[in-house]
Amino acid sequence: MTQKSDLLYDLILLARPIHQQVEAAIAAMLSETTVTVRMRAVLEQLENLETATVPQVAKQLGIQRQYVQVMMNEVEAAGLVKKQVNPAHKRSVLFELSSAGKNVITQIRKAEMAVVESISQELTFDSVNKAHQVAEHVLEGFRNLNESLKA
Secondary structure (H helix, E strand, O other), rough: OOOHHHHHHHHHHHHHHHHHHHHHHHHHHHHOOOOOOHHHHHHHHEEEEEEOOOHHHHHHHOOOOHHHHHHHHHHHHHOOOOOOOOOOOOOOOOEOOHHHHHHHHHHEEEEEEEEHHHOOOOHHHHHHHHHHHHHHHHHHHHHHHHHHHOO
C-alpha cells in the first residue's frame, strides 16, 4: 500500500467514530425536546425534499424502508408532518413538514449550525472544501463498488 492509500484508509476508519460523536452530540442537544435523533433525520430529509414518500426518504438516508416507516409514524404522531395524496401512486402517500415540523427543524438546525460554526473556526475554507471533495469521492467509489457487487 502507498502512504496515500494508507492515509485514505485511516480517514475511512474515522467515519464511524465521527458519526457516533455527532449523533451523541445531537442526542444531547435534543434531550430537552420531544424529538429523537431518528425523528430529526426524517425532518431534515423532508426539509430538503419538501415532499417525499417513505421509500424516497429511505433512499436518501440509505436505510431500509420499513425502518423509515416507523420513523415517519413517530413524526406523524407528534404532528410534525402531514400526509398528502400522491398522484403518482395510490398507496404510497407523500409526506411534508407541518408548520410545527418546520419550526422544530429550523430551531434544531440553527443550534447545530452554531456548533458547526464554532468547530469550523480553526479550519480554512479550502481544507473543508477538499475534505468534502474527498468524502464525496470515497462515497461514490463505494456506491459504485456496491452496485457492481449486486449485479
